[in-house]
Amino acid sequence: MDVERELPGLEGVDEDFLFNEPYVVPFGGGAGATVMAPGPGDKNPFARYEVGMSEVLETNVFAPFKSKMEWCIARWAKTRGPSATAFNEFLAINGVLDALQLSFKNTKELNKILDSSLPTRPKFVRHVVKVDGEEYDLWLRDAMQCIRVLFGSSDWAADILVAPEKHYVDQTKTTRVYGDMNTGEWWWRLQVCQSF
Structure with a gap:
């Protein structure tokens, strides 16, 4: 008896794809490639971050x-x-x-x-937030500095999703599956707009 397939709501042939790896279609081209520096006249706002x-x-x-x-x-x-x-x-x-x-x-x-x-990690910055007359300390790091550190470190290179993909149930590509952010329509559309 296959315990995994007895989960409520997962009955029938249609849900078999949940137990298999998806068929992946990568965007292709230079999507997700490292950009060392913007070229002359490049209007790309995402210039190289140095750490x-x-x-x-x-x-x-x-x-x-x-x-x-x-x-x-x-x-x-x-x-x-x-x-x-x-x-x-x-x-x-x-x-x-x-x-x-x-x-x-x-x-x-x-x-x-x-x-x-x-290179150092981004520093925490203290902000005081008032709620209903009470003051609370809020400690945070600049999100862009954190992104620069993550993308600038080879430790995370294999784990960071930087290129869009389309995931399908099988090779017929009739049923699309959405999971991580890079499998969504927005990343694909944005990459088409940014391709140069």
């Missing part, structure tokens, strides 16, 4: 560190759990700093590099 170190990254993808090895050591020191004291003791071992040729000699200097060189 910090774009010039440095063109020459060194491991910036603000000078090499992949230095980046790996810094990542290990900050994510794998050695205490600051243990990491400092490791770096203080005679010959370690010379052998590794690091641009930092202790945890304090590593933290300074991270705090001053890497």
Whole structure:
């Protein structure tokens, strides 16, 4: 007995598509492609957003560190759990700093590099809202700054939907299915208007 198909309201052949992957028709062309910079005379209001170190990254993808090895050591020191004291003791071992040729000699200097060189998250801003004579604190971040950070980070690249798609029940494309925002009519129409 198939328990999934016994849900109320999901009876008959017509609802079988709910249990299958949709047939996807991508918009095609350059939809969702990365735009590095607006071209000459480009009237597109969505110019490239920079999140910090774009010039440095063109020459060194491991910036603000000078090499992949230095980046790996810094990542290990900050994510794998050695205490600051243990990491400092490791770096203080005679010959370690010379052998590794690091641009930092202790945890304090590593933290300074991270705090001053890497892009920061948008700051929270406090607003006071009055409701029925009572004052309430409202903390928020600028939505556009948050979007710039999300779109500027490679961590989220595989999860962000940036191109419209049409989803259908099957290859006949007779019954359209709507789910995420990028499957709606608006994204498709807007992409047609913005195509250049």
